[in-house]
Amino acid sequence: MNLIASSKRSLAVFLLLLTSVRILVVPVVYLDFELNKEYIIQNLCENRFKPELKCNGKCYLAKQLHKIAEDKASKEADRQEQSFKKLLEETFHHENFVFTQTFRSVSNVVQNNFFYQMSHYSTLISSLFRPPCFG
Numbered sequence: 289m290n291l292i293a294s295s296k297r298s299l300a301v302f303l304l305l306l307t308s309v310r311i312l313v314v315p316v317v318y319l320d321f322e323l324n325k326e327y328i329i330q331n332l333c334e335n336r337f338k339p340e341l342k343c344n345g346k347c348y349l350a351k352q353l354h355k356i357a358e359d360k361a362s363k364e365a366d367r368q369e370q371s372f373k374k375l376l377e378e379t380f381h382h383e384n385f386v387f388t389q390t391f392r393s394v395s396n397v398v399q400n401n402f403f404y405q406m407s408h409y410s411t412l413i414s415s416l417f418r419p420p421c422f423g
Contacts, residue, residue, distance in 0.1 A: 313356055321349045 321328065328345035329336065335343035 314353065317349070317352050317356065321345065321352070 325345055328348050332348045333343055333345045334347045335341045
């Protein structure tokens, strides 16, 4: 019993950490920037040879954040495309559309309904429009 509870707890912690990784990507990039700021300014900054711009590695940070945003956007687009394809496949699967049986049953109802209406209509016409009786 205790083993099951501890395995459930460890699974819950693992899933929590897994979802937290996606949420904490941007703060981790900011943390990495702050911790390695001197190295980034001296080696990775595009404007390191132009000190008058006072970039201080912000160009590198902007590139990293832009890369993360593009990755998220492409993953979201792929996910939406896959869900749209799945929806189309489920909606327009060839077994879902059986027109012949449905059309026959609807056409029979319409024909029966039309016959029903015509029979009363013809009785009404014959009772109103009859030749005069002489006799």
